[in-house]
Every structure is written in structure tokens, then in C-alpha cells.
Amino acid sequence: MESNRRMIWPALTGVVALVLLFIALPDGWKLWAPTFLRAPSFHFGLDLIGGTQLDFRISEQEMNDQVARLNAEIEQLQEQGAGSDKISILENQLYSTQQQQASVVESIRTVLERRINALGVSEAVITPSYIGDERHLLVECPGVVDTQECIATVGKTIQLEFKEEFTEPTEEFEKGVRDRVDTSLRRITVSGASLDLVGEDLGSTLGVFYADSQWFFKKDLPKGLEDMWSLPVGKVVKREGSITVPEQDEQGQVTDKEIPGIFLAEAISPRTQTGRVVIEAPTAFALLAKQQNLTYTPNVNTPLDAKIDPGIVGALQTMSPGDLKTISLGEGSAALLFLRQRTPGQEQMAASHILISFKGAAAMSESITRTKEEALALAQNIKQQLDEGADFATLAKQYSDDSSGKSGGDLGTFARGAMVAPFEQTAFALSQGDISEPIETQFGYHIIRADRAASLSFDVASYDDLRFSGSDAKIQADAAQAELQAGKVMEYEDAVPVRSIFFSLLPTGWKDTTLTGKHFRSAGVTLDPTTSMPTVQIAFDDEGAKLFQELTKNNVGKRIAIFVGGDLVSAPTVQQEIAGGTAIITGSANFEEAQRLAQDLNTGAIPAPIYLAGQHTIEATLGSEALRTSLKAALIGIFLLMIYMVVLYRFLGLLANVALSMYALLFTVILKLPLFLFSSQHIVLTLAGMAGIILSIGMAVDANVLIFERIKEELRKGKLVTTAVEVGFKRAWPSIRDGNASTLLTCAILFIIGTSIVRGFSVTLGMGVLMSMFTAITVTRWLIRKTAHLSFAKNTRLLIGVKTVPPPAL
Structure with missing residues (x-):
């Protein structure tokens, strides 16, 4: 048992060493490995790989002007005795602007990172810089030598934009689509281009879908392509049609949405009989019923009431949509069920009401002029008439301000959640025939009559029922379920391969609005008083409030997209028209x-444009030459150092080389992995960083040299090898500690006060010092201790190159 425990740490160390060694291998040697082992790689700076460096100056004059303007507006409103709400909005914007001014560099840096990532440059480095009172951002894009593309993408002004959904087709949009179709068709019929060539050219275009080869059974051909079944092979045709795509609603239900459009299509080869796996349960049920003479019944929105077999009801209530289940239905009968959808029963009731509205109530008619007090008095009078036996329907037709008054106030049947809370609470508490006292809601005063008391409705389900009969009915049902789940239900018939380009006539995307960042005041985080979840409150100026109200009025139930610097940051759904110039964005998880x-949002509204102050491009050939030279110097340095250590310190020099190899391995792994494993950022290697690495290689054996010299001294005094090792380490430690501490202190000073180039040098040198201490004190010490107990260690000349002085005779 004890021996097993002793083996745990060596075994674990071996596994870790193998993983580290694998990570350190060149990328080309591990193409077959899992992603998490292939992903770590070196990240090189401009001077080693080439690329573009851009110097952007951040203009703060506009922000200073805005602060001065806001202060002037606040003073003017205070002098005029304006309301506190208007002053509060301006004060919030002033505070937000001042906060943005303090963090403007970091905010703009975040936007620039998004833009650079859009260029496909994931290793870019953005460094803040200060020239006098000016704030600059140095943007380094390794591997990007197209300077103009980099400037156009990264250097454009950061703007806050509000856009609305562009989903309703217009004549202009449809004409553009049809022109594109005709142009594509002319390329084929006139210029001789093939359909697949045109499709590949248009495949990435928004609203265009290219399918190189799809097999269709006759019944599955898209709408508009039915004649592909009989057309000659290779004939390209233009057809109006549509495709269906899955769409998920707010309740999470997935339905098929039909998208109209235009096809350019051709049959690739003649029809061929083929088989396909039927994965849709309803289709499989119908096919099995036909093949095995079974009974198949599809049920759509069927109430699970007393008419349905209790066994089926019980089974469906335990299933989730998409589940298959077999059940026995008495002797000689069984069923295989597939649940499409089930809606649990709800508490429902039927009621009528009389609404007495008043001026200022929600959704009131312009003809209503009565006050709230007058409305309450009238409602109480009507209730008194009802108590005296008046007919409810007659009074509803005479007095009710709701459209239901024409039908005697009848609201029909409704479930909980359909009415506003005060109405619902009162209505569902009534017994059949009861009439409530006047109840106030935002619409006015209601007098409610329960036409049918609240009761729980039956579950409603859409499901498929495949029946089996016979003494082995349950066994047959289980076999059919297993066959379907294993993908063994096959359908054989002719199919035709079709190549097609579909041009959607339904627009997708966003369109500009007149509401922009210049109308934006500020954004701040608040807590929802009901849910205590964080929300974002945004505020607009007077003009922006009007534009925002009009925008929300026209987009109720739709989304409004918010872009910052061309990037989509939020697309909330408009619940209702929003007036007053403030709005709440919900949905934040934390x-x-x-x-x-x-x-x-505040960054997009920052009036701080960026200007290109300078640019510098390093060709990739120069960078690769610098990298090759640096690696060559590092390898030569390591090789010469290893030879020196073996010549001078013999076997212990060889052990020092093992520790040096471990040092190189650890350094390579750390450079490939994210920074200290606590950040997604990597160490970017530059020429200065390579210089720090090369210097740290020379310093990596300093500690070993000190230790070995102390051991030599102890051996010359005639001490045993084991004793000399322990004393040598102990005596060498103060010198090692002080020397490395001074180097680390120097690295820290260089990092704090130096530029980005100097920082790269200090980081790599400091890391090298720390790792050399680890390998020298921990790895080398462990190796020497193990060696000291071996028999050949008595030969100190072979061990360390010194002849042991025999102890004096007594």
C-alpha cells in the first residue's frame, strides 16, 4: 500500500510532463491531436511576423465642449425654475459624460478590438500612449499588411445608431432581387457560366441560398419546383416558389415559416430509385401502417377528456414533445404514441362586463369627457340597478364604453393571464351568476358578471397514435419503436438530384432610422423593482424623445437594433409605444x-472622434528574418551553454542541462498558453522579448554554477557527497536569492516606466528568472539528491570534476 502511494507523485509528474512536452511541440507535428492540445501556439509581434501599426489620436475637444454646454443648459434651467425631471436628465448626462471622459481610452479600445477581430486579426495589440496632454492608441495588427483596409475598418468614427427591422418587402427591394436573378440567368444563358459557378459566387450574399446538390422525392420538392420531376437534365429554369424554414416564437414553439422567392434550378441527373431513413414519426407511422396493415390516427389539438382512453391520457401527460412511448390497452391491443405538443389545462371562466371609462384612462375614446369621480358614481348607480333586477345585457348596451357592450358585455371564455390583474382577481373569485362591485383598472371601472364559474380545462394535445392488435401487440409496438429510433424505417421511391439558387423576396436585416447618437443622453444600470434583475435605462434629448416615441410606435412587437461603431450590441423587442424620452432594456443575465x-451605449455616444496620427508597415519578409535570426541565436546559446556545463561540472553539468531543458520546456509552454492561465490574453513575442529570453538563458544556469562551486568547496574539505550537496545548496541560496531579487526589481522598474518594447523585454526576462530559480532550486536539487545516493557518486572527479581530499587521520 505504501509503495503504491509512493508511485502516485512520480506517475502524476510524468503525465504532466508529457502534456507539457506535447504542447511545446511545433504546430505541424500535432495536426492529429484534439483541439485543446493543438490550440496553444506562439503569438508574434509586428517585428517578428510583419504587419501594420496605426497611431490614433483621441480628440477630447468635443467632449470638453459638451461638458461646457451641459453646464450652461443646467444653469439656464435652474434660473428658469424648470422641473426637476429635466434638470435631472441633464445632470445624469453630465455625470455620464464626465465618467466617459475618465475612461474614454478604455472604452474606445474595446470598440477598436471588435473591429480588429472583424478583420480576422485575433492577435492584435492595442496599447494606450500619451504624448503631452494628448491621448493616443497604438494599434498593432500582426500579419495585416493591407494598411488601407486596416485604416478604413479600424479608424472609422465610433457612432451610436438605432435601426429597425427590415422584413417587409417593398417594390424597390423586390425589383432589386428580380434584377439580380435576371443578371444571374444571363450569365448562364448568354455568357455560358454554369449554375454551380454562379451559385458559388453568390453563396455568401445576404438573402441568397445556394444548394449544390439535394435529393428530393416527388412529394418533397419545394413549392415552385414541381416540374423538376420531368425536366431534362442540365436545363436551367427560373421559377417563382418558396422554401420553409423553422422559426421559434417567444414561447419557444418551433413552427415552419414560408419564405417566398425565386429559384434558378436544374436537375443534375435522371431520377433514381433510392431509399431514405424516415425520421419524422408521423411519416413513419403512416408508412408502417401501410406496410403492416396497422391503424394510424393523427390527432391535432385534441382535448384529453373522457372520450380518450385513460391509458393514453395518462401516458401523454408523462411525455415531453418529441417523445415516443408504447402502452398496453387491454388484452390484445397496444399503441405506439408520438407526442407533438401538449398544452396543460388552464383555469378558465366565461364573463361579461360593463366598462365605465373616464378622461385620461388607457385606450379611452376621445368622445369620453367624464371625470374619474363621475365615472365611479355612474358605475355605482348601474350596480344598484342590477341589484334591483335590471337586465345586465341591456345596461351593457346602454352604458358600456367597451366594444363588447354591443353584444351585451360578453367577453366569452378566457384563462388566467388574459386580463389585467385587478380584473382577473375579482372575476375568478366570483361564483356563477355573481356580479361584482365596480373594480378600477387602468381602463376605467368594471362591473363583472360571472357567466360560468372558473374551472380547470382539459389538457389539449397533438399526437400520433399507431395501434397494434393480437396476443403479441405490445411486443410489436416495442419492436416498431426500436426500429424507428434505430433509423431502420426506410422509404423507397424515385428521387431527383437538384442544384438550385434561391433568391429570397423577404428582406432580412436592418435599416437606418433618423434616431442617432446625437439624440442620446445617457445609459445607466438600474434594478427592476419587481424582479430585482439589472436593467439598462436610456435617456434621449427632447428631439430624440419624439423620434424614439415614433420609432417604438411603428415597431410594437418588433425589434430595434442598437449598433455601436457598426457592431450590434443589443436588439430589444418593443413591447409598447414609449413616450417621455426614457426607456428600459431588460434581459441582462447579471x-x-x-x-x-x-x-x-455610452461609448457610442462619446463625442470623441479618433484621428490617424501615424502609420507604419513592416513587411512579413523582414519579420520572418528577424524571427529566424533570434531563434538561431537562442539555439546556439543553449548548445554552447550545455557544452560548457558538461566540460566544467561533468555529470552534475549534465543534470544541469536536464534542468535547463525543463526550463526551456516550461518557457515554451507559458508563451503558448493564455497569460498565466487567468486571462484570454497571450504573451506577444517581439524582438525585445526574444532578447529577454536569450539573456535569461544565460542567467538560467547562474544558480547551478553557484551551487556546484559551493559543493566543490565542501568536497575539497573532505565531506561526504550527501553532506556536501546539502551544505552547498544552503550556502548558495543567499547569493541566488539576492542576485535574482535585484534582477526582478530591475524588471519591475522597466515594466512600470518603460514603453511597450521595454516592457516586452522586462516581462520575458522576469519570467525567465523565476523559472530558472524553480529549475535550479527544485529540479536540479531533486536530481542531485537522487544521484548522491548512487555508488558511482563516490567518484567525485566524474561527478563534478574535483578530487576529494581524504579526511585527516586521527
């Missing part, structure tokens, strides 16, 4: 997410 959204 405070950090809400804070990030507010910061993005």
Missing part, C-alpha cells in the same frame, strides 16, 4: 452584462 451594455 449586473456585469448590464454594465457592459450601458458602457457600450
Whole structure:
């Protein structure tokens, strides 16, 4: 048992060493490995790989002007005795602007990172810089030598934009689609281009879908392509049609949405009889019923009432949509069920009401002029008449301000959640025939009559029922379920391969609005008083409030997209028209997410444009030459150092080389992995960093040299090898500690006060010092201790190159 425990740490160390060794291998040697082992790689700077460096100056004059303007507006409103709401909005914007001014560099840096990532440059480095009172951002894009593309993408002004969904087709949009179709068809019929060539050219275009080869059974051909069944092979045709795509609603239900469009299509080869796996349960049920003479019944929105077999009801109530289940239905009968959808029963009731509205109530008619007090008095009078036996329907037709008054106030049947809370609470508490006292809601005063008391409705389900009969009915049902789940239900018939390009006539995307960042005041994080979840509150100026109200009025139930610097940061759904110039954005999962959204919005409204102050391009050939030279110097340095250590310190020099190899391995792994494993950022290697690495290689054996010299001294005094090793380490430690501490202190000073180039040198040198201490003190010490107990260690000349002085005779 004890021996097993002793083996745990060596075994674990071996596994870790193998993983580290694998990570350190060149990328080309591990193409077959899992992603998490292939992903770590070196990240090179401009001077080693080439690329573009851009110097952007951040203009703060506009922000200073805005602060001065806001202060002037606040003073003017205070002098005029304006309301506190208007002053509060301006004060919030002033505070937000001042906060943005303090963090403007970091905010703009975040936007620039998004833009650079859009270029496909994931290793870019953005460094803040200060020239006098000016704030600059140095953007380094390794591998990007197209300077103009980099400037156009990264250097454009950061703007806050509000856009609305562009989903309704217009004549202009449809004409553009049809022109594109005709142009593509002319390329084929006139210029001789093939359909697949045109499809590949248009495949990435928004609203265009290219399918190189799809097999269709006759019944599955898309709408508009039915004649592909009989057309000659290779004939390209233009057809109006549509495709269906799955769409998920707000309740999470997935339905098929039909998208109209235009096809360019051709049959690739003649029809061929083929088989396909039937994975849709309803289709499989129908096919099995036909093949095995079974009974198949599809049920759509069927109430699970007393008419349905109790066994089926019980089974469906335990199933989730998409489940298959077999059940026995008495002797000689069984069923295989597939549940499409089930809606649990709800508490429902039927009621009528009389609504007495008043001026200022929600959804009131312009003809209503009565006050709230007059409305209450009238409602109480009507209730008194009802108590005295008046007919409810007659009074509803005479007095009710709701459209239901024409039908005697009848509201029909409704479930919980359909009415506003005060109405619902009162209505569902009534017994059949009861009439409530006047109840106030935002619409006015209601007098409610329960036409049918609240009761729980039956579940409603859509399901498929495949029946089996016979003494082995349950066995047959289980076999059919297993066959379907294993993908063994096959359908054989002719199919035709079709190549097609589909041009959608339904627009997708966003369109500009007149509401922009210049109308934006500020964004801040607040807590929802009901749910205590973080929300983002945004505010607009007077003109922006009007534009925002009009925008929300026209987009109720739709989304409004918010872009910052051309990037989509949020697309909330409009619940209702919003007036007053303030709005709440919900949906943030936590405070950090809400804070990030507010910061993005404020960043987009920052009146701090960026200007290109300078640019520098390094060709890739120069960078690769610098990298090759640096690696060559590092390898030569390591090789010469290893030879020196073996010549001078013999076997212990060889052990020092093992520790040096471990040092190189650890250094390679750390350079490939994210920074200290606590950040997604990597160490970017530059020429200065390579210089730090090369220097640290020379210093990596300093500690070993000190230790070995102390051991030599102890051996010359005639001490045993084991004793000399322990004393040598002990005596060498103060010198090692002080020397490395001074180097680390120097690295820290260089990092704090130096530029980015000097920082790269200090980081790699400091890491090298720390790792050399680890390998020298830990790895070398462990190796020497193990060696000291071996028999050949008595030969100190072979061990360390010194002849042991025999102890004096007594």
C-alpha cells in the first residue's frame, strides 16, 4: 500500500510532463491531436511576423465642449425654475459624460478590438500612449499588411445608431432581387457560366441560398419546383416558389415559416430509385401502417377528456414533445404514441362586463369627457340597478364604453393571464351568476358578471397514435419503436438530384432610422423593482424623445437594433409605444452584462472622434528574418551553454542541462498558453522579448554554477557527497536569492516606466528568472539528491570534476 502511494507523485509528474512536452511541440507535428492540445501556439509581434501599426489620436475637444454646454443648459434651467425631471436628465448626462471622459481610452479600445477581430486579426495589440496632454492608441495588427483596409475598418468614427427591422418587402427591394436573378440567368444563358459557378459566387450574399446538390422525392420538392420531376437534365429554369424554414416564437414553439422567392434550378441527373431513413414519426407511422396493415390516427389539438382512453391520457401527460412511448390497452391491443405538443389545462371562466371609462384612462375614446369621480358614481348607480333586477345585457348596451357592450358585455371564455390583474382577481373569485362591485383598472371601472364559474380545462394535445392488435401487440409496438429510433424505417421511391439558387423576396436585416447618437443622453444600470434583475435605462434629448416615441410606435412587437461603431450590441423587442424620452432594456443575465451594455451605449455616444496620427508597415519578409535570426541565436546559446556545463561540472553539468531543458520546456509552454492561465490574453513575442529570453538563458544556469562551486568547496574539505550537496545548496541560496531579487526589481522598474518594447523585454526576462530559480532550486536539487545516493557518486572527479581530499587521520 505504501509503495503504491509512493508511485502516485512520480506517475502524476510524468503525465504532466508529457502534456507539457506535447504542447511545446511545433504546430505541424500535432495536426492529429484534439483541439485543446493543438490550440496553444506562439503569438508574434509586428517585428517578428510583419504587419501594420496605426497611431490614433483621441480628440477630447468635443467632449470638453459638451461638458461646457451641459453646464450652461443646467444653469439656464435652474434660473428658469424648470422641473426637476429635466434638470435631472441633464445632470445624469453630465455625470455620464464626465465618467466617459475618465475612461474614454478604455472604452474606445474595446470598440477598436471588435473591429480588429472583424478583420480576422485575433492577435492584435492595442496599447494606450500619451504624448503631452494628448491621448493616443497604438494599434498593432500582426500579419495585416493591407494598411488601407486596416485604416478604413479600424479608424472609422465610433457612432451610436438605432435601426429597425427590415422584413417587409417593398417594390424597390423586390425589383432589386428580380434584377439580380435576371443578371444571374444571363450569365448562364448568354455568357455560358454554369449554375454551380454562379451559385458559388453568390453563396455568401445576404438573402441568397445556394444548394449544390439535394435529393428530393416527388412529394418533397419545394413549392415552385414541381416540374423538376420531368425536366431534362442540365436545363436551367427560373421559377417563382418558396422554401420553409423553422422559426421559434417567444414561447419557444418551433413552427415552419414560408419564405417566398425565386429559384434558378436544374436537375443534375435522371431520377433514381433510392431509399431514405424516415425520421419524422408521423411519416413513419403512416408508412408502417401501410406496410403492416396497422391503424394510424393523427390527432391535432385534441382535448384529453373522457372520450380518450385513460391509458393514453395518462401516458401523454408523462411525455415531453418529441417523445415516443408504447402502452398496453387491454388484452390484445397496444399503441405506439408520438407526442407533438401538449398544452396543460388552464383555469378558465366565461364573463361579461360593463366598462365605465373616464378622461385620461388607457385606450379611452376621445368622445369620453367624464371625470374619474363621475365615472365611479355612474358605475355605482348601474350596480344598484342590477341589484334591483335590471337586465345586465341591456345596461351593457346602454352604458358600456367597451366594444363588447354591443353584444351585451360578453367577453366569452378566457384563462388566467388574459386580463389585467385587478380584473382577473375579482372575476375568478366570483361564483356563477355573481356580479361584482365596480373594480378600477387602468381602463376605467368594471362591473363583472360571472357567466360560468372558473374551472380547470382539459389538457389539449397533438399526437400520433399507431395501434397494434393480437396476443403479441405490445411486443410489436416495442419492436416498431426500436426500429424507428434505430433509423431502420426506410422509404423507397424515385428521387431527383437538384442544384438550385434561391433568391429570397423577404428582406432580412436592418435599416437606418433618423434616431442617432446625437439624440442620446445617457445609459445607466438600474434594478427592476419587481424582479430585482439589472436593467439598462436610456435617456434621449427632447428631439430624440419624439423620434424614439415614433420609432417604438411603428415597431410594437418588433425589434430595434442598437449598433455601436457598426457592431450590434443589443436588439430589444418593443413591447409598447414609449413616450417621455426614457426607456428600459431588460434581459441582462447579471449586473456585469448590464454594465457592459450601458458602457457600450455610452461609448457610442462619446463625442470623441479618433484621428490617424501615424502609420507604419513592416513587411512579413523582414519579420520572418528577424524571427529566424533570434531563434538561431537562442539555439546556439543553449548548445554552447550545455557544452560548457558538461566540460566544467561533468555529470552534475549534465543534470544541469536536464534542468535547463525543463526550463526551456516550461518557457515554451507559458508563451503558448493564455497569460498565466487567468486571462484570454497571450504573451506577444517581439524582438525585445526574444532578447529577454536569450539573456535569461544565460542567467538560467547562474544558480547551478553557484551551487556546484559551493559543493566543490565542501568536497575539497573532505565531506561526504550527501553532506556536501546539502551544505552547498544552503550556502548558495543567499547569493541566488539576492542576485535574482535585484534582477526582478530591475524588471519591475522597466515594466512600470518603460514603453511597450521595454516592457516586452522586462516581462520575458522576469519570467525567465523565476523559472530558472524553480529549475535550479527544485529540479536540479531533486536530481542531485537522487544521484548522491548512487555508488558511482563516490567518484567525485566524474561527478563534478574535483578530487576529494581524504579526511585527516586521527
